[in-house]
Amino acid sequence: MNILKIIQIVFFIFLGLLISSVFFILFKLSPLSGLGTLLYEGFGTENGWYNTLRMTIPLLIISVGLSVPFTAKFWNIGAQGQFIIGEIFATWIGLTFANIVPPLLDIALAMVVGFVGGALWAMPPTIMKLYSGANEIITTLMMNFVAVYLLLWIVSGPLEGAQAKLVGAPTSAPIPAMDMLPLIPGTQISSGFLISLIIAIVFFFLLRYTKFGYELKLIGEGQNVASYSGINIKRQIILSMIISGGISGVAGMVYVYGITSTLIPQFFSDVSTSFGYVGIPVALMASLNPLGIIFTSIFLGGILNGAFVMEAIYSVPIDLVITIYGLIMIFSLIGIMFDLSKILRRKKIK
Amino acid sequence: MNESLILLLIETILIGMVPRAMPIFSAALGETVDQSAGILNLGVEGMMLMGAITGLLVDYYYHNIVFAFLAAGAVGILFGAIHGVLVITMKLDQTVIGTALWFVGWGLSGVIYAAIFGISSAPPTVQTLGHIYIPYLSSIPFFGRFIFGEDPLVYILIVTLIVVDYFLFHTKQGLNLRTVGQDPRVAEIMGVNPYLYRYAAVIFGGLMAGIGGAYLSLAIVGSFYFDLTAGMGFIAVALVYFGKWKPWRVFAGTLIFGAVYVFYFMMENIYPKIPYEFYQMLPYVVTLIMILIIGTKARAPASLALPYVKGE
Numbered sequence: 243m244n245i246l247k248i249i250q251i252v253f254f255i256f257l258g259l260l261i262s263s264v265f266f267i268l269f270k271l272s273p274l275s276g277l278g279t280l281l282y283e284g285f286g287t288e289n290g291w292y293n294t295l296r297m298t299i300p301l302l303i304i305s306v307g308l309s310v311p312f313t314a315k316f317w318n319i320g321a322q323g324q325f326i327i328g329e330i331f332a333t334w335i336g337l338t339f340a341n342i343v344p345p346l347l348d349i350a351l352a353m354v355v356g357f358v359g360g361a362l363w364a365m366p367p368t369i370m371k372l373y374s375g376a377n378e379i380i381t382t383l384m385m386n387f388v389a390v391y392l393l394l395w396i397v398s399g400p401l402e403g404a405q406a407k408l409v410g411a412p413t414s415a416p417i418p419a420m421d422m423l424p425l426i427p428g429t430q431i432s433s434g435f436l437i438s439l440i441i442a443i444v445f446f447f448l449l450r451y452t453k454f455g456y457e458l459k460l461i462g463e464g465q466n467v468a469s470y471s472g473i474n475i476k477r478q479i480i481l482s483m484i485i486s487g488g489i490s491g492v493a494g495m496v497y498v499y500g501i502t503s504t505l506i507p508q509f510f511s512d513v514s515t516s517f518g519y520v521g522i523p524v525a526l527m528a529s530l531n532p533l534g535i536i537f538t539s540i541f542l543g544g545i546l547n548g549a550f551v552m553e554a555i556y557s558v559p560i561d562l563v564i565t566i567y568g569l570i571m572i573f574s575l576i577g578i579m580f581d582l583s584k585i586l587r588r589k590k591i592k
Numbered sequence: 593m594n595e596s597l598i599l600l601l602i603e604t605i606l607i608g609m610v611p612r613a614m615p616i617f618s619a620a621l622g623e624t625v626d627q628s629a630g631i632l633n634l635g636v637e638g639m640m641l642m643g644a645i646t647g648l649l650v651d652y653y654y655h656n657i658v659f660a661f662l663a664a665g666a667v668g669i670l671f672g673a674i675h676g677v678l679v680i681t682m683k684l685d686q687t688v689i690g691t692a693l694w695f696v697g698w699g700l701s702g703v704i705y706a707a708i709f710g711i712s713s714a715p716p717t718v719q720t721l722g723h724i725y726i727p728y729l730s731s732i733p734f735f736g737r738f739i740f741g742e743d744p745l746v747y748i749l750i751v752t753l754i755v756v757d758y759f760l761f762h763t764k765q766g767l768n769l770r771t772v773g774q775d776p777r778v779a780e781i782m783g784v785n786p787y788l789y790r791y792a793a794v795i796f797g798g799l800m801a802g803i804g805g806a807y808l809s810l811a812i813v814g815s816f817y818f819d820l821t822a823g824m825g826f827i828a829v830a831l832v833y834f835g836k837w838k839p840w841r842v843f844a845g846t847l848i849f850g851a852v853y854v855f856y857f858m859m860e861n862i863y864p865k866i867p868y869e870f871y872q873m874l875p876y877v878v879t880l881i882m883i884l885i886i887g888t889k890a891r892a893p894a895s896l897a898l899p900y901v902k903g904e
Contacts, residue, residue: 265700269707319691370884376886377830377833379826381883384826388880391869391870392873395867399867519695523695526688559702559705559711561699561818562699562703564698564699564702565698565699566699567695568693568698571689571691575685575689575692576682576684579682
């Protein structure tokens, strides 16, 4: 992708941001100062950066995972559910084995089990799509709702912590501190950030330089082309969803082990933990390039963090970010489709 | 359980299921027309939420329920028209745009609500839509209340169902619309303007989604809260597949859903030992099962979700 195209996409994304800033008027803020505050709270202060990177960790992992099936135009909207199941599985491992096995082994085990959980949750919609043509957007979304209620039940039943019973707010018991992912020395950033960067780099090579990545791209360009060239479409789609679901599960594990330390219920109306949904615009904005996703996830993570602060200070509801994400999706798509050179050429002919 | 209790349960389900089915049905009927013309509208959920908040606001401030539904329909039409510009004229990916419109509607409905009523205040309430009890007929035991005692919009929606079904399968324009959904090139050769039909379809789809959302906030809940629809828009899309793009089958599917909602509200009280989260999962699990059952037998319009590029 050339530099002109990237500038063009960035321009359209900011156009989307500008348009969504109009809604600040509803809260007696001028659009530009509202937008300025939002970006300042996300990126302007040291503390803001720490919180932004906290948001970025699960977001980056999920979005990179989404870029795999999206490359094949298989629309996995179910990352949220896969993320939740990963959280549940990993927390269960942490609470069961914490004092039995050494911390490093516990972390490794939780990561593997989180991957398995997410991958399992991604399978029913995938199989339904491949063998009966069910629209994967609907089925993956339905799986999200089921996961949300499963989590609600688990934190108020099987995995309910003793302290939660006292407070009356359902959460699990905390993972022991020594089993948590350590902070990067000298900072307040969880080493989960390094894990997410490594995942992004690995996935860049997976999509760009392997036969698997190439075949997914062909499938995305059209099932006919792919089947003529002898690609096993079903196998590759299933594989892409195992990877995507599994990686979303790993994101859930890293979120619990690196940030929250307990399993917290997430309602589907709760935008602040909707990493699985936010991952969709993050991946699309970067044209599904895992290295680009590093930047877009920091960008949208910062907006999410800024919106948190704005809800606290100016009573601007955090739901505004979902609108911003929707508009950014539309405008980045226009930016990608929009061909500047074509329009310039047309002018010359005239 | 004895016999009379079971009868009472069935009667409760019959009475409760029709209103519960209507928000999904209204949206699903619009989606049926959308998809028959080859447009996959995944933004229904967002459009329903916008209809719900608009209807509530108008009714809350002007106490006029007719006006409230009209306003909700107008907002739906606006969203439908924007959807049309993006996917018909600009030919952007229908899946991504649908998801984006869902996000816009989801966030914006919450933003508007919070701007007017505040983030943490108690939700505003309005009186829910009254029912029409047809004299004598509505007091027929068992069936009377269920068939002759609904609110006016139920009857309007059923008339709309009959009209849409007649239009799609018994008029020339309906045939044209379905041809556009199957193959816009053929339609163009027949002298039909595919863009015109597709725009008409997305606008109708938006209108019905807006009305469906307003029905939820005005006739069932009598209020609004964040993410009120909780996936109903997507259930509506699923039911279009289940109904194989035939309005009457879609209607039957939505009634099943209405029954599921009533059923789980009832079972929560009858068997409180089962954690209530499992009851709440029920609509989504049923959707998955319905999609599974319908399987490969469903044949979508051939050009569904494909943009039409003239002369290609």
